[in-house]
Amino acid sequence: MGFLPTKALFITGLLIGLFGICKVVKSAPNTNVTSVLCNSGIYTGGDPFTISLAYVLDELKSVTPSREGYDYRNISPYPNAFAYGHASCNQNLTGTDCKTCLDAAETHMLDTCKNRIGARAVLNDCATRYEQYPFKD
Numbered sequence: 001m002g003f004l005p006t007k008a009l010f011i012t013g014l015l016i017g018l019f020g021i022c023k024v025v026k027s028a029p030n031t032n033v034t035s036v037l038c039n040s041g042i043y044t045g046g047d048p049f050t051i052s053l054a055y056v057l058d059e060l061k062s063v064t065p066s067r068e069g070y071d072y073r074n075i076s077p078y079p080n081a082f083a084y085g086h087a088s089c090n091q092n093l094t095g096t097d098c099k100t101c102l103d104a105a106e107t108h109m110l111d112t113c114k115n116r117i118g119a120r121a122v123l124n125d126c127a128t129r130y131e132q133y134p135f136k137d
Helices: 003-024 049-066 095-112
Strands: 033-038 071-075 084-089 119-123 126-131
Touching: 033 095, 049 071, 049 084, 049 095, 049 126, 084 095, 095 119, 095 126
Parallel strands: none
Antiparallel strands: 033 119, 071 084, 084 126, 119 126
16 A cells, blocks of 8 residues: 555656656747838938837837737837837747847848838748838738
8 A cells, every 4th residue: 555655656756847847848939031021212321210220120129028918019219210110929939039039030121121111021930010100010
C-alpha cells in the first residue's frame, strides 16, 4: 500500500515538471512578409515630414507592445507636416515578440518605400502603416 502513494507522487511530480517545461518554451514571431505597399508621393530629406514620421514610427514600436490587444494609432504632434500611424500585432505574442515583429515590419517598409509619404507592411504576426493623412484600416 505504501507503494501507490509514492508512485502517484512521482507521476504528479513528473506531470508538473512537464507542464513547467511547456511554459518556458517560446517561439519567435513569424516575420515573413505578406505585403508591402507604398504611397506614390515622395518627401525629401529636409522636409518637416521626416521629423513627424520618425516620431510616429518610434512611438508605434514603443507603445503598441504595451497596449492591451497590441493595437495602437497615433499622430505626430508637429503641425508643419503631420504623420499618422497604426500598428498591431498578433495577440498571442509576448510584448517583446510584438516589438521584434514591428521592428522587422518597419525595416521592410522603409527599405521598400524609401522617402514615400505613406507605406504599409503586413507580416504574418504584425502590421504597421503610416501616411501623411488620416486613415482607417
